[in-house]
Amino acid sequence: xxxxxxxxxxxxxxxxxxxxxxxxxxxxxxxxxxxxxxxxxxxxxxxxxxxxxxxxxxxxxxxxxxxxxxxxxxxxxxxxxxxxxxxxxxxxxxxxxxxxxxxxxxxxxxxxxxxxxxxxxxxxxxxxxxxxxxxxxxxxxxxxxxxxxxxxxxxxxxxxxxxxxxxxxxxxxxxxxxxxxxxxxxxxxxxxxxxxxxxxxxxxxxxxxxxxxxxxxxxxxxxxxxxxxxxxxxxxxxxxxxxxxxxxxxxxxxxxxxxxxxxxxxxxxxxxxxxxxxxxxxxxx
Numbered sequence: 001x002x003x004x005x006x007x008x009x010x011x012x013x014x015x016x017x018x019x020x021x022x023x024x025x026x027x028x029x030x031x032x033x034x035x036x037x038x039x040x041x042x043x044x045x046x047x048x049x050x051x052x053x054x055x056x057x058x059x060x061x062x063x064x065x066x067x068x069x070x071x072x073x074x075x076x077x078x079x080x081x082x083x084x085x086x087x088x089x090x091x092x093x094x095x096x097x098x099x100x101x102x103x104x105x106x107x108x109x110x111x112x113x114x115x116x117x118x119x120x121x122x123x124x125x126x127x128x129x130x131x132x133x134x135x136x137x138x139x140x141x142x143x144x145x146x147x148x149x150x151x152x153x154x155x156x157x158x159x160x161x162x163x164x165x166x167x168x169x170x171x172x173x174x175x176x177x178x179x180x181x182x183x184x185x186x187x188x189x190x191x192x193x194x195x196x197x198x199x200x201x202x203x204x205x206x207x208x209x210x211x212x213x214x215x216x217x218x219x220x221x222x223x224x225x226x227x228x229x230x231x232x233x234x235x236x237x238x239x240x241x242x243x244x245x246x247x248x249x250x251x252x253x254x255x256x257x258x259x260x261x262x263x264x265x266x267x268x269x270x271x272x273x274x275x276x277x278x279x280x281x282x283x284x285x
Contacts, residue, residue, distance in 0.1 A: 001028050001067050002071070003029075003031075003069070005032045005072055006073035007031030007073075008038040011172050012031075013042075014172055015073075016042055027046055030047070030048045031049050032063045054075050054080075055080070055083075060091035063091075065095050067092070070097045070099070071179055071183060072088050072092075072100055074103050078115070078118070079118075082125070089125055099131070099188055100134075103179070104123060104136065104138065104192075106138070106168075107256065113251045133190055134189070136195055140168070140169040141172050142170060142197070156218050157220075158221070159223065160203045160228065162203050162253045164204075165202065165251075166255075167252060168257055168261070171272075175264070178264050193261075197272045197274075199275065200257070210279055228249065
């Protein structure tokens with residue numbers, strides 16, 4: 001039995017449907033969700049839908065019964081995730097889970113990414129619990145840039161503070177396919193895998209891709225951290241959110257999202273989605 005947590009989220013749902021498309025019988029797939037009514041389409045396909053919350057150990061223990069392989073999709077409650085992930089891991093151990101697959105963040109051992117500490121702490125928890133595990137260090141989603149792509153098409157400008165930092169992004173569908181490949185492998189090899197797109201790009205490259213698709217001039221305006229915060233405040237973002245966005249860009253400038261790995265395309269057996277392909281889908285979709 002393969003169990004996916006966060007199964008109605010954007011990544012989790014893609015993994016569940018990917019498992020079905022890969023030929024896993026629906027009755028052998030468990031979708032762990034907080035709101036079963038959001039999983040009606042999965043239930044209609046024969047998937048077992050089970051209610052559990054990361055903060056409720058008892059519900060997790062019940063939901064993971066019979067699980068052989070578990071995909072732990074990282075939670076979205078920043079500041080709470082280490083404790084929540086710990087609950088899932090303890091429930092997995094109690095249920096006799098044979099393999100845990102965890103969606104982590106890039107280069108968490110040595111990175112300025114503000115999101116990294118909770119992922120690094122979860123990776124340590126996995127080791128402490130002692131379950132065989134594959135840690136998938138997913139890079140950025142190309143979808144993170146959907147709104148900047150649309151804005152650039154309208155304004156002729158991409159604005160940020162990441163300098164020449166390169167971003168090894170891929171689509172959610174690419175990362176979901178990677179998870180499916182691990183979950184369905186005959187003999188998954190425990191360990192840590194850095195995953196990302198085959199062709200890392202800068203924000204200047206993003207501007208160029210929008211220009212190529214729209215036929216208009218699009219430029220990248222690189223700001224200092226302070227200038228970027230002020231720009232975002234002027235766009236109506238709250239101070240805390242603006243500072244967080246700028247911290248991410250500053251991390252990118254320091255190389256946080258450039259891993260040099262092509263392991264994702266190796267897992268999924270095809271090239272990852274290119275920046276140009278994604279820009280085209282956003283602007284024509």
